Amino acid sequence: PLALGKDVLDKARREGYAVPSFNTNNLETTQAILETAEEVGAPVFLQISDGARKYAGLENLANLVRDMASRVSVPVVLHLDHGADYTMVLQALRAGFTSVMIDASHHPFEENVAETRRCVEAAHAVGVSVEAELGRLQGIEDNIAVDEREAFLTDPEEAQRFVAETGIDYLAVAIGTSHGAYKGKGRPYIDHARLQQIARRVSLPLVLHGSSGVPQWLKDKMRATGADLGDPTGIHDEDVRKAIPQGIAKINIDTDLRLALSAGIREVVVNNPKEFDPRKILSKGRDYLKQVVREKFVLMGTAGRA
Ligand code: G3H
Ligand code: 13P
Ligand code: NA
Ligand code: ZN
Numbered sequence: 001p002l003a004l005g006k007d008v009l010d011k012a013r014r015e016g017y018a019v020p021s022f023n024t025n026n027l028e029t030t031q032a033i034l035e036t037a038e039e040v041g042a043p044v045f046l047q048i049s050d051g052a053r054k055y056a057g058l059e060n061l062a063n064l065v066r067d068m069a070s071r072v073s074v075p076v077v078l079h080l081d082h083g084a085d086y087t088m089v090l091q092a093l094r095a096g097f098t099s100v101m102i103d104a105s106h107h108p109f110e111e112n113v114a115e116t117r118r119c120v121e122a123a124h125a126v127g128v129s130v131e132a133e134l135g136r137l138q139g140i141e142d143n144i145a146v147d148e149r150e151a152f153l154t155d156p157e158e159a160q161r162f163v164a165e166t167g168i169d170y171l172a173v174a175i176g177t178s179h180g181a182y183k184g185k186g187r188p189y190i191d192h193a194r195l196q197q198i199a200r201r202v203s204l205p206l207v208l209h210g211s212s213g214v215p216q217w218l219k220d221k222m223r224a225t226g227a228d229l230g231d232p233t234g235i236h237d238e239d240v241r242k243a244i245p246q247g248i249a250k251i252n253i254d255t256d257l258r259l260a261l262s263a264g265i266r267e268v269v270v271n272n273p274k275e276f277d278p279r280k281i282l283s284k285g286r287d288y289l290k291q292v293v294r295e296k297f298v299l300m301g302t303a304g305r306a
Contacts, residue, residue, distance in 0.1 A: 001075065002070065002075075003075030003098060004077070004129055005045070005129035005170070006169040008045070008077055009129075009249045011305075012043075012302075012305070013206075016244065017249075017300060017302055017305055018248055019042075019045055020253050020293075020302065021047045021079060021081070021252045022044065023052065023253070023254035024257075025051070025061070026056060027064065028282050030064055030065060031068070033046060033293050036294050038072045038073060038074055040298075042074060042305060043306050044074065044076055044077070044297075044302070046065050046069075046076060046078055048065075048078075048080060048097075049081040049254070052081075058091060062095040062097065077099045078099065079098070079100070080100040081252070083103060085104075086118055089102055089119045089123065100130055101131040101133070102119040102130065102132050103132070103133050105133040105135060105136055105174075113162060116162075116168060129170070130167075130169050131169065131250070132166060132168045133172035133173075133209075134154050134159055134173065135152060135155070137177060137178050138178050139176070139183045139184035139189075140176050140184070140188075140189050152174060153176065154175065156200070156201050159171060163204060169204065170205040170207050171204055173195065177208060177209060179255070181232035182233065183214075183234060183235065184233060185231075187236050188233060188235055188239075192239075195247065199247030206249060207249070207251075208243060208250070209252045211235050211253055212234045212253050212254065213234040213256060214232045214233060214256065218259040218263050219232065224267075225266035225269075227262075227266065237299055240300070253296055259292075260288035263288055265281055265282065267284055268285075
């Protein structure tokens with residue numbers, strides 16, 4: 001059934017595992033996520049981005065997720081990913097979301113606090129949990145100067161103040177991850193020491209965006225069907241695993257799902273030039289989605305926690 005974000009994440013941080021928050025844009029992705037969650041007995045977040053809203057419609061996706069969630073036994077959180085402003089948050093509340101993110105992290109600290117606070121007031125008035133972000137997501141080079149790093153990574157003392165002044169339920173932190181399939185050269189730098197400093201001052205569940213791994217098997221499948229990917233890199237599984245006992249309880253994944261669905265579609269289309277039944281074209285992608293989702297539940301220790 002549908003569950004509250006705060007209930008799912010407080011338990012995760014307390015018990016030392018994390019819950020993946022998967023972006024969905026369509027039926028097939030939603031099916032893959034919920035079927036796998038049910039199979040492995042894992043709580044899960046499904047999150048709707050701005051791009052998803054523009055592609056499929058907020059109401060369409062919200063209704064789809066809510067209906068499908070009502071028919072699985074595991075807790076499912078319907079979450080607004082990177083809510084742009086107060087208006088967007090209100091629209092999500094009206095559409096039945098059980099968790100919303102207000103992302104005002106590009107504003108100066110005081111404005112971020114003010115915008116986040118009014119979203120918290122509205123969401124909490126109707127019992128919905130809130131995520132907000134402090135710091136800016138950006139890949140960081142190994143040789144970047146310390147003061148440059150300080151400029152966009154989350155400051156532990158600011159994080160403590162931000163939580164106290166806003167009343168949020170979980171905090172997204174910037175520790176070196178970034179969105180997309182190109183997170184830097186080699187093994188992207190993750191500031192685990194900073195994460196520990198933040199977790200010492202903030203007892204709320206912490207959230208890690210930009211956490212896709214860009215796994216080799218998906219790169220191979222994409223390239224085998226002629227995809228031109230350049231040199232994509234993700235976050236190493238070991239860096240994700242290490243962040244969980246340090247306080248990370250929600251981990252956002254989109255890019256790996258995009259790769260999985262695309263790889264399956266490409267395989268069918270390229271190898272079967274006569275095929276034009278969209279259901280056949282999409283089902284292999286759905287199988288690969290299920291494989292990725294299963295791997296994330298195992299990596300994050302979510303399986304069996306429902
Ligand atoms: O945070 C970014 C997510 O990957 C969603 O991106 O707005 O293009 O769907 P999108
Ligand atoms: P990835 O691009 O690493 O999958 O991150 C997704 C994300 O953080 C969505 O909020
Ligand atoms: Na989010
Ligand atoms: Zn994000």
